[in-house]
Amino acid sequence: MNDPPHSDPRADLEAKTAFLLSPGSYPGFAGTVELVETHMARVFLTDRYAYKMKKAVRTDYLDFSTLALREHACREELRLNRRLTSEVYLAVVPLSLGSDGRLRLGDHDDEGNGEVVEWLVKMRRLPLETCLTECIAEVSAAELAPLLRHLCDFYRAAQPLAVDPVAYLRGLQQQVEHHRQQLLAPGLGLEQAGIHAVADFLLAVTRREAGLLGQRAVDGRIVEGHGDLRPEHCFLTEPPQVIDCLEFNFALRCVDPLDELGYLALECELLGRRDLGDDILSAYRRACADPAPALLEYFYKAYRALVRAQLAAAHLQDGAIAEPQKWRAKARRYLDAARHYGRRADAHAA
Missing domain, CATH: 3.90.1200.10 (Aminoglycoside phosphotransferase (APH), C-terminal lobe)
Known part of the structure; x- marks a missing residue:
């Protein structure tokens, strides 16, 4: 998928959001992607999974201001939430910018020239009626x-x-x-x-x-x-x-x-x-x-x-x-x- 013109996916939250709202960004998925926004994250809901992308925010109680800090927070979210869940918190997934200038949900492109520009926590969705x-x-x-x-x-x-x-x-x-x-x-x-x-x-x-x-x-x-x-x-x-x-x-x-x-x-x-x-x-x-x-x-x-x-x-x-x-x-x-x-x-x- 092409990124919006004149945007840099490395830093542009809206460019990343536009990509993640496209069903074609998720292999094998052809439905509708729903966006849920919180103070600290944007969560993208497919039929079976949720992908949480942290915002580059800093407050008196958290710091997500750099890519490295967001990666660390994602990995901590995975580790800590597995204490009280089973088979729900699945992976920390990179959002990569390929050598062709396009975003991909995954590691690197075939030539190995991809650059990770964001990290997301991938979760299995739970039945809403059981909440x-x-x-x-x-x-x-x-x-x-x-x-x-x-x-x-x-x-x-x-x-x-x-x-x-x-x-x-x-x-x-x-x-x-x-x-x-x-x-x-x-x-x-x-x-x-x-x-x-x-x-x-x-x-x-x-x-x-x-x-x-x-x-x-x-x-x-x-x-x-x-x-x-x-x-x-x-x-x-x-x-x-x-x-x-x-x-x-x-x-x-x-x-x-x-x-x-x-x-x-x-x-x-x-x-x-x-x-x-x-x-x-x-x-x-x-x-x-x-x-x-x-x-x-x-x-x-x-x-x-x-x-x-x-x-x-x-x-x-x-x-x-x-x-x-x-x-x-x-x-x-x-x-x-x-x-x-x-x-x-x-x-x-x-």
Whole structure:
């Protein structure tokens, strides 16, 4: 396929995108290619596979600004996601520029003169109807149980990380302050008093319950987890699959499983299935023999709700967006959830 005129496929995101949107770029495929865009990537969907191409972006928590960094991130995505999936993350595939000036999805041209200009993660597509967000209204506790066993087996097998309890507390506090400042950005239209109330509460708990939180690190409860455990990443297939872990930042994957599964429970509750949220944490406590008090569960949920509020609000800073009220309402909903769990934490405080 010819590239768009006057573009350099080595650096031009749109030239690469145009090539990857062409069905002829995928050997043996004659259907339609669908594009899904996120902040950090463009994902190209064929009938059976998904190809994820990372954008050349850099933020305070990731750096994809060079081809070498994107290749490393792709290989990490493959390695890390294989921990919770089977036969889903297939390969890291090069996008090459041949000596004839044309792009090819593959290594080099026949003469060996190809130049790799991008890297993509190739994945097997999973049935959409098995995604937890798609079936959450009807799914039963029995149908969810294999996924929970899969996750609990993962946490039990994970090597505890040597985390200094003071550093663990400091990391939580820094994250709270970061999300507070992001939510207070001008133009977001969010109530500042409510943001301060949530952040102040969370910081107060880290000081008041420093012994409880620090003991999680002392007891070896902190592991390298998934990092972004939401219902849309969970598939109730046989066996269950958990995709799209947070591959680009090790520190953000260093989590307490009670925090991470509390995050999944929170999202299920906000989708109308509080019962599933209760099932998730009950299954974890039994399987991983974790006697953590309810106060800790509610603290983690309030913290995750603050994080999600900031991520929703970040969409309002993307320039011209089609539905600003949607993202503003979503941020407010998460802030409301954070206040709710803060009240529940206070009710269980010693």
